[in-house]
Amino acid sequence: MNRRYSLFASLLHLLLLMHAIACGGGGSSSSPAPQLTPELVFEVPGVPVDIAFTPDGRLLIAELDTGQVRVSDGATLSPDPLAILPSSQTEGFGLLGLAIDPNFATNSNLYVSFVTEDDSAIQVARLIVTDSVATVDGLVLDALPVGGHSGGKLLASSDGLLYITTGDAGMPALAKDVSSFAGKVLRMHPDGTVPESNPIAGSPIFSLGFRNVFGITERSSDGRIFVSDNGPDCDDEVNILVSGGDYGWEQDYACGVVGELEVPPIYTLTPSTGITAVRFYEHTLHSALRGTLLVADFVTGSIRQLRLSSGARPAVLEEAFLLEPGGPSILDVEVSPTGEIYFSTLGAVYRLVPAEAAENLGSRDSNP
Ligand SMILES: [Ca+2]
Numbered sequence: 205m206n207r208r209y210s211l212f213a214s215l216l217h218l219l220l221l222m223h224a225i226a227c228g229g230g231g232s233s234s235s236p237a238p239q240l241t242p243e244l245v246f247e248v249p250g251v252p253v254d255i256a257f258t259p260d261g262r263l264l265i266a267e268l269d270t271g272q273v274r275v276s277d278g279a280t281l282s283p284d285p286l287a288i289l290p291s292s293q294t295e296g297f298g299l300l301g302l303a304i305d306p307n308f309a310t311n312s313n314l315y316v317s318f319v320t321e322d323d324s325a326i327q328v329a330r331l332i333v334t335d336s337v338a339t340v341d342g343l344v345l346d347a348l349p350v351g352g353h354s355g356g357k358l359l360a361s362s363d364g365l366l367y368i369t370t371g372d373a374g375m376p377a378l379a380k381d382v383s384s385f386a387g388k389v390l391r392m393h394p395d396g397t398v399p400e401s402n403p404i405a406g407s408p409i410f411s412l413g414f415r416n417v418f419g420i421t422e423r424s425s426d427g428r429i430f431v432s433d434n435g436p437d438c439d440d441e442v443n444i445l446v447s448g449g450d451y452g453w454e455q456d457y458a459c460g461v462v463g464e465l466e467v468p469p470i471y472t473l474t475p476s477t478g479i480t481a482v483r484f485y486e487h488t489l490h491s492a493l494r495g496t497l498l499v500a501d502f503v504t505g506s507i508r509q510l511r512l513s514s515g516a517r518p519a520v521l522e523e524a525f526l527l528e529p530g531g532p533s534i535l536d537v538e539v540s541p542t543g544e545i546y547f548s549t550l551g552a553v554y555r556l557v558p559a560e561a562a563e564n565l566g567s568r569d570s571n572p
């Protein structure tokens with residue numbers, strides 16, 4: 205347990221320190237009584253840093269510390285991994301992210317990102333998943349920079365392209381440097397070639413000026429992509445992703461200041477809480493949530509729900525807590541094909557269930 209909790213120690217330490225010294229608030233959250241409550245689905249032996257559903261309802265789990273891609277039917281965890289990536293054993297490195305191809309039903313493609321065993325780089329690989337095993341089919345990208353901020357989150361978008369987030373590798377000056385892949389969102393064809401429509405000819409770079417992007421999600425209603433970025437002691441951000449956009453992180457960054465040529469965030473949190481996941485909820489199961497952006501964080505263990513306006517420059521219309529602060533640190537949030545909200549923590553996977561049903565279950569248990 206100590207090892208598990210120490211894996212994110214540097215991030216946590218920084219953010220807790222910040223909390224202690226911070227004054228001034230972030231968003232003006234309203235906090236209606238939560239209608240959904242967490243229910244433990246299963247514990248995970250490693251650190252489930254990223255989770256993803258296949259269209260047929262399997263839940264895949266990337267374990268940061270073991271390099272294993274695990275599989276679940278959404279209720280129990282299989283003891284046998286789908287794959288073990290040759291990834292770093294250094295604390296905090298390892299298997300960083302995974303994403304399911306939107307055409308998974310026909311091509312069975314899974315994408316993963318991981319720090320290599322010698323800690324020299326991050327690789328993005330394409331795998332083919334069968335019932336019980338996933339095998340590497342090729343490399344999408346190699347030689348991405350490694351550091352304290354490594355990003356490594358993936359989005360296989362409905363446009364058929366793969367978006368890859370990086371961190372600034374601890375060197376803020378690289379975030380706007382187009383000769384480096386640090387501090388960027390990259391975009392590739394899944395076969396490892398660079399899309400001709402990328403903003404810089406021949407380069408995987410799609411947008412720049414990021415510190416450490418852990419959250420990336422697509423709004424299926426209009427295909428727009430949103431990313432979070434983690435600020436230092438200020439300015440955790442949610443951003444809409446635009447081709448060639450500059451998101452402002454740089455050496456000597458000034459809190460709250462957006463340069464004239466930079467893309468302004470649509471939402472910020474100061475003091476920052478370490479946003480780990482953003483996910484659009486577009487299913488009909490929980491109709492009150494439909495169209496909202498779920499924003500989860502590491503420090504307070506909360507999930508916010510933001511209702512955004514449509515269009516190229518969305519604004520936050522409403523904000524509330526779906527899951528109040530005070531729970532375990534959240535690493536990822538996903539929506540199952542049946543519309544249930546799942547999230548992973550440092551050692552488990554939970555799902556949100558109607559609070560009323562949970563209470564009824566509780567009272568039934570206490571009155572056998
Ligand atoms: Ca995920």
Ligand SMILES: [Ca+2]
Pocket residue numbers: 433441451452453469
């Ligand atoms: Ca920014």
